[in-house]
Amino acid sequence: xxxxxxxxxxxxxxxxxxxxxxxxxxxxxxxxxxxxxxxxxxxxxxxxxxxxxxxxxxxxxxxxxxxxxxxxxxxxxxxxxxxxxxxxxxxxxxxxxxxxxxxxxxxxxxxxxxxxxxxxxxxxxxxxxxxxxxxxxxxxxxxxxxxxxxxxxxxxxxxxxxxxxxxxxxxxxxxxxxxxxxxxxxxxxxxxxxxxxxxxxxxxxxxxxxxxxxxxxxxxxxxxxxxxxxxxxxxxxxxxxxxxxxxxxxxxxxxxxxxxxxxxxxxxxxxxxxxxxxxxxxxxxxxxxxxxxxxxxxxxxxxxxxxxxxxxxxxxxxxxxxxxxxxxxxxxxxxxxxxxxxxxxxxxxxxxxxxxxxxxxxxxxxxxxxxxxxxxxxxxxxxxxxxxxxxxxxxxxxxxxxxxxxxxxxxxxxxxxxxxxxxxxxxxxxxxxxxxxxxxxxxxxxxxxxxxxxxxxxxxxxxxxxxxxxxxxxxxxxxxxxxxxxxxxxxxxxxxxxxxxxxxxxxxxxxxxxxxxxxxxxxxxxxxxxxxxxxxxxxxxxxxxxxxxxxxxxxxxxxxxxxxxxxxxxxxxxxxxxxxxxxxxxxxxxxxxxxxxxxxxxxxxxxxxxxxxxxxxxxxxxxxxxxxxxxxxxxxxxxxxxxxxxxxxxxxxxxxxxxxxxxxxxxxxxxxxxxxxxxxxxxxxxxxxxxxxxxxxxxxxxxxxxxxxxxxxxxxxxxxxxxxxxxxxxxxxxxxxxxxxxxxxxxxxxxxxxxxxxxxxxxxxxx
Amino acid sequence: xxxxxxxxxxxxxxxxxxxxxxxxxxxxxxxxxxxxxxxxxxxxxxxxxxxxxxxxxxxxxxxxxxxxxxxxxxxxxxxxxxxxxxxxxxxxxxxxxxxxxxxxxxxxxxxxxxxxxxxxxxxxxxxxxxxxxxxxxxxxxxxxxxxxxxxxxxxxxxxxxxxx
Numbered sequence: 001x002x003x004x005x006x007x008x009x010x011x012x013x014x015x016x017x018x019x020x021x022x023x024x025x026x027x028x029x030x031x032x033x034x035x036x037x038x039x040x041x042x043x044x045x046x047x048x049x050x051x052x053x054x055x056x057x058x059x060x061x062x063x064x065x066x067x068x069x070x071x072x073x074x075x076x077x078x079x080x081x082x083x084x085x086x087x088x089x090x091x092x093x094x095x096x097x098x099x100x101x102x103x104x105x106x107x108x109x110x111x112x113x114x115x116x117x118x119x120x121x122x123x124x125x126x127x128x129x130x131x132x133x134x135x136x137x138x139x140x141x142x143x144x145x146x147x148x149x150x151x152x153x154x155x156x157x158x159x160x161x162x163x164x165x166x167x168x169x170x171x172x173x174x175x176x177x178x179x180x181x182x183x184x185x186x187x188x189x190x191x192x193x194x195x196x197x198x199x200x201x202x203x204x205x206x207x208x209x210x211x212x213x214x215x216x217x218x219x220x221x222x223x224x225x226x227x228x229x230x231x232x233x234x235x236x237x238x239x240x241x242x243x244x245x246x247x248x249x250x251x252x253x254x255x256x257x258x259x260x261x262x263x264x265x266x267x268x269x270x271x272x273x274x275x276x277x278x279x280x281x282x283x284x285x286x287x288x289x290x291x292x293x294x295x296x297x298x299x300x301x302x303x304x305x306x307x308x309x310x311x312x313x314x315x316x317x318x319x320x321x322x323x324x325x326x327x328x329x330x331x332x333x334x335x336x337x338x339x340x341x342x343x344x345x346x347x348x349x350x351x352x353x354x355x356x357x358x359x360x361x362x363x364x365x366x367x368x369x370x371x372x373x374x375x376x377x378x379x380x381x382x383x384x385x386x387x388x389x390x391x392x393x394x395x396x397x398x399x400x401x402x403x404x405x406x407x408x409x410x411x412x413x414x415x416x417x418x419x420x421x422x423x424x425x426x427x428x429x430x431x432x433x434x435x436x437x438x439x440x441x442x443x444x445x446x447x448x449x450x451x452x453x454x455x456x457x458x459x460x461x462x463x464x465x466x467x468x469x470x471x472x473x474x475x476x477x478x479x480x481x482x483x484x485x486x487x488x489x490x491x492x493x494x495x496x497x498x499x500x501x502x503x504x505x506x507x508x509x510x511x512x513x514x515x516x517x518x519x520x521x522x523x524x525x526x527x528x529x530x531x532x533x534x535x536x537x538x539x540x541x542x543x544x545x546x547x548x549x550x551x552x553x554x555x556x557x558x559x560x561x562x563x564x565x566x567x568x569x570x571x572x573x574x575x576x577x578x579x580x581x582x583x584x585x586x587x588x589x590x591x592x593x594x595x596x597x598x599x600x601x602x603x604x605x606x607x608x609x610x611x612x613x614x615x616x617x618x619x620x621x622x623x624x625x626x627x628x629x630x631x632x633x634x635x636x637x638x639x640x641x642x643x644x645x646x647x648x649x650x651x652x653x654x655x656x657x658x659x660x661x662x663x664x665x666x667x668x669x670x671x672x673x674x675x676x677x678x679x680x681x682x683x684x685x686x687x688x689x690x691x692x693x694x695x696x697x698x699x700x701x702x703x704x705x706x707x708x709x710x711x712x713x714x715x716x717x718x719x720x721x722x723x724x725x726x727x728x729x730x731x732x733x734x735x736x737x738x739x740x741x742x743x744x745x746x747x748x749x750x751x752x753x754x755x756x757x758x759x760x761x762x763x764x765x766x767x
Numbered sequence: 768x769x770x771x772x773x774x775x776x777x778x779x780x781x782x783x784x785x786x787x788x789x790x791x792x793x794x795x796x797x798x799x800x801x802x803x804x805x806x807x808x809x810x811x812x813x814x815x816x817x818x819x820x821x822x823x824x825x826x827x828x829x830x831x832x833x834x835x836x837x838x839x840x841x842x843x844x845x846x847x848x849x850x851x852x853x854x855x856x857x858x859x860x861x862x863x864x865x866x867x868x869x870x871x872x873x874x875x876x877x878x879x880x881x882x883x884x885x886x887x888x889x890x891x892x893x894x895x896x897x898x899x900x901x902x903x904x905x906x907x908x909x910x911x912x913x914x915x916x917x918x919x920x921x922x923x924x925x926x927x928x929x930x931x
Contacts, residue, residue, distance in 0.1 A: 008862060011866075013861065015866045016843070016853065016866060016872060017803075017843060017846075018801070018802065018842065018843040018873050022805075022870065024802070191904070192904050194807040194815055194868070194870045194871050194903065195805070195868070196806075243805070243868050243870025243871075244867075244904055244905055246904065275808075276808040485869065652905075652910055653867075655907035655908075656867065656904070656905045657907075659904075659906070660904070660907075683812035683813055688902055689907075690908075691896075691901070691911070692895055692896060696909070697907050
């Protein structure tokens with residue numbers, strides 16, 4: 001069996017030798033360079049653009065402005081398209097925009113012979129604006145008289161909804177409830193994939209090819225078609241290796257403009273790569289979300305009446321729209337069930353800041369920070385162990401989401417918690433670190449989460465796979481699902497080997513997607529591919545096996561059902577005796593003068609299920625109170641992601657998520673000045689975790705076998721980033737008694753909090 | 768202005784015409800097609816473009832091609848043996864699952880070549896510091912540290928065994 005083994009990545013050799021080709025590694029003869037002119041105001045209108053000086057510069061081929069582009073608004077998010085208009089994504093931007101909605105909005109573009117000429121041209125373009133007040137928070141945006149970011153959305157509210165389970169007022173009137181309230185605020189952070197967004201486009205005859213660093217090639221094809229108003233069959237999208245995505249490349253941002261620019265220069269090849277500085281402000285970020293929670297709880301710790309108000313800062317464009325705030329709201333419903341009522345009021349609000357979009361775990365890290373911090377606050381008020389409180393209220397096996405029908409088919413959550421407690425010596429340290437004094441104090445904290453696997457039933461879940469037998473008895477495996485660094489190609493190889501009966505080394509996966517030849521899949525997001533695309537793979541393998549066995553039956557004159565495929569051999573089903581090598585079968589099938597068959601299989605699977613993954617984080621920290629500095633002494637994530645296809649890669653995936661969670665907890669934050677201009681949109685000033693900032697990362701798994709999954713597996717890609725920040729915040733609470741309710745927990749904020757709470761007095765230790 | 772420079776790239780003497788304004792990263796990528804040299808920031812913040820110049824790891828995006836005149840340049844393309852065999856460092860990166868998206872990988876491997884090539888024994892914390900100029904968003908550095916530590920130890924043991 002290949003599944004469950006820690007085989008090396010199938011793409012590792014290419015990646016350690018420099019052979020792996022990313023979008024910037026192809027040389028197509030002449031490649032023109034495109035650069036985008038970005039607005040230097042955060043809110044207003046472009047009144048006039050003067051390109052006359054820029055056009056005179058040597059090397060400039062073409063300049064287009066927001067006054068030259070098609071009058072088509074298009075949707076950018078990497079969602080499966082909906083044929084029902086009501087469920088379609090918001091179309092609120094053009095290729096270049098006259099209406100400026102954030103600092104760095106795209107207002108003109110230059111195509112030049114090289115990047116120097118393009119950069120010089122950008123500097124020579126003169127722009128006149130009509131400037132409005134920048135809207136730098138949802139409160140400012142919702143205030144009366146605030147300028148509308150989009151005329152269609154009064155009050156700048158993109159969408160608002162209320163999730164209601166039970167009658168809150170009735171539940172809250174129960175005698176003897178203790179009410180706990182809390183306000184929580186998360187910050188804007190960025191994905192920081194190391195490869196910046198990049199694409200290039202060229203035309204051959206009347207078709208346009210776009211090569212792009214994307215998580216979602218088939219969706220890029222659709223959006224380019226929509227944005228340019230051209231038939232989708234005229235567009236070919238190729239996805240090579242990509243240098244990370246984390247959700248930022250689950251959106252179609254610059255490919256349509258890139259295609260348009262190529263068309264504007266007669267189909268010549270044009271490359272458009274963003275700088276790191278542009279990446280921070282012009283692509284996508286994680287939503288800053290505020291939460292107000294009110295919880296009525298019985299003295300025994302049972303949650304009864306829960307009310308939550310969520311306001312999400314969307315930035316200038318809708319991107320994934322309300323979906324992320326709605327997902328955040330669902331976490332309140334999923335992780336804990338009240339014995340009474342839950343009411344969540346959710347708004348997504350346009351502002352004039354960087355547009356927020358999909359980022360690893362899609363709203364759940366924000367929700368987890370608010371929800372799990374609040375749980376510790378409740379436990380403190382009740383004088384109860386935070387774990388006891390959680391276990392009393394958390395999702396149990398058999399739970400069914402009343403809104404979506406998603407059921408809990410398997411849960412290792414309790415065991416995840418138990419293992420974390422044992423690892424960190426919970427009971428002992430919770431006691432040991434009570435009542436500390438002095439400048440250096442320690443604490444332990446934890447948090448838990450649940451996470452869905454894919455997007456069913458909110459959106460379509462469909463995936464396809466193709467298997468082709470080669471002459472030597474190996475197979476070519478083609479997935480519409482994409483490798484974005486997470487290891488998808490390796491786990492698909494393992495799944496295919498087991499599902500067909502081949503040795504893993506006899507499975508050759510095609511890593512690149514090309515929409516002209518790759519079977520359809522919506523791509524890498526929502527931790528969906530091992531589950532949803534795995535189902536398509538399994539279905540295809542069934543057909544492929546049957547065709548191989550039929551041919552074996554013809555060659556060996558034995559009934560197909562008396563045989564099996566194991567280790568790339570046709571064997572007797574009963575005895576396991578090796579009857580025919582796959583190489584011999586394949587040669588005959590290709591070149592037989594009597595019965596030549598090219599054995600292939602292709603299938604689509606429309607997935608109509610979903611399942612919950614779970615996990616917990618436990619952290620031990622040391623706090624230097626005068627410095628306001630947190631040092632993480634020990635940290636572990638324990639995950640129930642069902643059966644692990646490749647344990648070592650799974651562990652590596654968790655490491656990366658934990659690191660992202662640590663950055664979220666301790667340092668990362670995109671800052672703006674009063675005019676809405678970003679202050680730290682580069683790797684020097686934006687405090688991304690380095691190896692020196694990262695402690696040893698410990699990982700454990702509880703492997704449940706999920707009955708709804710193709711291989712017992714559940715979501716893994718995104719979840720590791722979820723529980724880290726609240727676990728550290730709760731450890732801080734344990735260490736100091738100070739509840740800090742906003743992220744990041746950086747020294748400036750902690751010194752202020754310690755001062756407010758009387759631990760520091762003018763920088764000196766007070767108690 | 769175009770200038771001809773001479774340098775040794777991955778063991779091969781090379782004559783290359785450069786624009787005196789261009790970076791070594793651009794020269795290696797655009798003119799010699801050594802595309803293991805990645806560009807993640809172009810201002811010396813991320814370390815993805817790291818190559819060795821006369822044995823020293825540098826950010827080639829902020830190193831002028833002109834400065835490489837007369838020098839020895841080593842990139843990941845130059846690490847494999849004469850029959851294509853992987854270096855022990857590359858092997859360690861594969862086996863320790865230190866590679867995910869792979870974009871920061873060649874740069875970190877080149878720093879590892881410098882670290883391992885010193886022949887010194889380093890603690891894990893020292894290695895943490897030595898690779899802290901490389902940004903990686905996928906791995907949390909855990910398996911990268913494992914791979915570099917393993918390569919350092921293997922090389923150190925090899926050298927110790929070689930001594931009488």
